[in-house]
Amino acid sequence: MRLLVWGAGAIGGTIGAHLVKAGHSVTFVDRAAEHVDAMNKGGLRIEGPITEFTVPAVAATPERLEGQWDRVLLCTKAQDTGGAAVALAPHLSDGGCVVSVQNGLNPLTLAEHFGQERVLGSFVNFGADYLSPGVIHYGGRGAVVLGELGGETSDRARELYASFQQFEPGAVLTPNILGYLWSKLAYGAQLFATALTNDGIADALARPEYRALYSEIAREVLRVATVGGIRLESFNGFDPTAFLPGASEETSQRSLDDMVAFNRRSAKTHSGIWRDLAVRKRRTEADAQLGPIVAFGERWGVPTPLTARLIELVHDLEEGRRDFGSANLDELRAVMAVRA
Ligand SMILES: NC(=O)C1=CN([C@@H]2O[C@H](COP(=O)(O)OP(=O)(O)OC[C@H]3O[C@@H](n4cnc5c(N)ncnc54)[C@H](OP(=O)(O)O)[C@@H]3O)[C@@H](O)[C@H]2O)C=CC1
Numbered sequence: 485m486r487l488l489v490w491g492a493g494a495i496g497g498t499i500g501a502h503l504v505k506a507g508h509s510v511t512f513v514d515r516a517a518e519h520v521d522a523m524n525k526g527g528l529r530i531e532g533p534i535t536e537f538t539v540p541a542v543a544a545t546p547e548r549l550e551g552q553w554d555r556v557l558l559c560t561k562a563q564d565t566g567g568a569a570v571a572l573a574p575h576l577s578d579g580g581c582v583v584s585v586q587n588g589l590n591p592l593t594l595a596e597h598f599g600q601e602r603v604l605g606s607f608v609n610f611g612a613d614y615l616s617p618g619v620i621h622y623g624g625r626g627a628v629v630l631g632e633l634g635g636e637t638s639d640r641a642r643e644l645y646a647s648f649q650q651f652e653p654g655a656v657l658t659p660n661i662l663g664y665l666w667s668k669l670a671y672g673a674q675l676f677a678t679a680l681t682n683d684g685i686a687d688a689l690a691r692p693e694y695r696a697l698y699s700e701i702a703r704e705v706l707r708v709a710t711v712g713g714i715r716l717e718s719f720n721g722f723d724p725t726a727f728l729p730g731a732s733e734e735t736s737q738r739s740l741d742d743m744v745a746f747n748r749r750s751a752k753t754h755s756g757i758w759r760d761l762a763v764r765k766r767r768t769e770a771d772a773q774l775g776p777i778v779a780f781g782e783r784w785g786v787p788t789p790l791t792a793r794l795i796e797l798v799h800d801l802e803e804g805r806r807d808f809g810s811a812n813l814d815e816l817r818a819v820m821a822v823r824a
Pocket residue numbers: 490491492493494495496513514515516519546559560561562564567568571585586587588608609610611612613614752756769
């Protein structure tokens with residue numbers, strides 16, 4: 485298959501390199517010029533405990549890209565989706581489609597640009613980090629799911645799915661991609677909370693004193709999704725039924741335990757959110773990922789005070805107004821106490 489990977493960082497780089505290795509013709513686009521230069525000169529290197537290899541890579545910055553593609557994998561951070569959609573539009577062929585391989589409800593943004601019939605969604609939960617120009621760390625395997633927004637099993641979905649299986653043999657083709665993306669939003673909100681401290685994901689989710697908080701964060705997001713008619717999906721230890729009304733304490737503890745076990749197996753110890761804040765010193769996806777939860781909550785009449793406060797706390801960290809530490813989780817927990 486001839487593919488354009490738009491955003492060749494942790495996710496786009498890992499998937500793209502595996503697809504090159506599998507024999508596909510992949511062109512990488514990234515706005516980080518030094519990363520593009522390094523890929524063109526020395527190839528794209530994947531490091532980590534799962535596999536180590538370097539593939540030759542054809543890469544360009546958006547301004548220098550020429551040509552059109554039928555299949556585009558969009559792998560930027562969520563806040564860059566709109567800008568990337570505008571920049572990639574001239575490179576998408578008339579019958580072509582864009583697959584959002586991102587956290588958040590980006591397929592909805594892409595559908596506004598291209599129309600729903602030209603967009604597919606992909607949910608990924610493997611762990612990877614951009615290390616340096618031309619080098620990506622693939623730290624842990626995780627769910628890889630693909631689907632048409634309308635749920636149909638089209639030829640193009642089957643074809644893309646076959647290529648995704650060459651990266652992750654356990655990949656899933658689903659009629660319910662939005663169900664996965666909403667479940668990941670709930671897990672993602674928990675990850676944003678873990679990033680308020682310097683603890684790794686597994687250590688943070690294991691701390692007994694904050695388990696009620698992590699459960700309530702998921703519950704709040706899933707309440708919005710459920711009122712919006714979303715059928716939720718489970719993955720890698722995250723069991724949405726454990727955070728729905730009527731779920732027992734034992735079930736939510738079990739799901740948190742399973743998430744801890746999943747994350748202990750990964751060499752990616754910290755979330756991309758924490759890495760953006762602590763290592764890369766840049767803004768996170770808070771507005772682009774958590775903002776829509778609050779917006780849909782307002783639209784569907786579901787209060788989201790925890791998510792709203794979480795966004796503020798993350799902005800404080802981004803802007804240097806507070807330090808990492810469990811005091812931030814205590815402040816978030818105070819919102820729960822007010823509600824109770
Ligand atoms: N990393 C992970 O383990 C996981 C990530 N995800 C999700 O996957 C998505 C991608 O994340 P990730 O790969 O970690 O992010 P990265 O920052 O590692 O990679 C994104 C790349 O896209 C580039 N980029 C941004 N905007 C544009 C643009 N308009 N045109 C061209 N290139 C652009 C970025 O450049 P620059 O550096 O200049 O911004 C960067 O190199 C996110 O939604 C994330 O939440 C999901 C599961 C796991």
